[in-house]
């Protein structure tokens with residue numbers, strides 16, 4: 001999903017649906033070969049790995065390493081996040097989305113910004129996504145836009161965004177250290193990337209879609225960030241991961257977190273860990289809310305392969321770039337079906 005792109009008409013999908021469109025607006029139609037029915041794989045019984053934080057440390061770190069190398073996606077159980085808090089947050093998200101449009105519009109995303117409420121807009125290739133989002137910054141302190149962007153209704157939404165953000169953030173700090181260790185790096189290697197990281201929490205509503213066979217909730221993309229923590233509704237499908245050129249549905253385990261490695265980690269690990277392509281489907285008879293927390297470096301932080309991972313037989317695959325320059329590069333490149341992090345290849 002492109003941060004801050006905004007929808008062409010700035011109109012939320014829920015509002016679009018009120019006009020009961022009989023045909024699908026062209027801007028949502030996926031290009032040939034990239035539609036929701038193309039290259040789907042539902043029969044192989046493959047599942048993304050599940051990592052149990054209660055396993056002994058060396059087993060857990062080995063499983064983490066394999067998951068990051070082979071998939072770039074995994075689910076985590078026994079992660080320490082109080083899922084009752086998450087369930088309350090999701091309930092409040094549904095309550096937010098059923099409020100009248102004029103109430104929601106108070107928190108509307110301004111042109112060129114990524115925080116706020118509205119249709120998220122365009123995927124990397126320029127096709128519009130069928131999703132409404134409410135995006136709030138959790139950190140750094142200077143970016144926390146509580147008064148301007150965190151809705152004050154429904155009551156307690158702010159409280160639960162804050163509490164869920166803190167708890168997910170605690171797990172994220174552990175994950176950053178475990179990722180470093182699993183690569184054979186000092187546990188604080190990702191500290192600069194993450195200690196003062198930019199963390200944003202999005203509540204994504206995938207409304208019912210009468211054109212579900214031609215549009216996507218979120219088109220195929222990889223995440224530009226360090227990593228993303230996603231919390232889907234238990235047992236509800238929709239998220240799909242690209243595996244061996246096919247789209248594999250993710251089955252969210254009860255009370256699990258889904259983690260996906262972002263482009264920054266792919267570059268920092270010199271390509272060992274994968275920032276995998278993924279997308280989200282929508283359905284005619286089932287809507288869902290996902291909670292998405294992105295962790296990214298501050299714009300000025302330099303991203304490049306860790307020196308410790310380089311040798312004459314493993315030279316740097318990626319050149320150095322500031323995170324801000326990388327985002328600019330990605331936003332300028334609308335090519336389809338290519339890994340965006342390839343633009344940093346040496």
Ligand SMILES: O=C(O)CCC(=O)C(=O)O
Nearest residue numbers: 001204218239280290292
């Ligand atoms: O909401 C989801 O299931 C996926 C969202 C996603 O991939 C993203 O926001 O980058």
Ligand SMILES: [Fe+2]
Nearest residue numbers: 001222223278
């Ligand atoms: Fe994503």
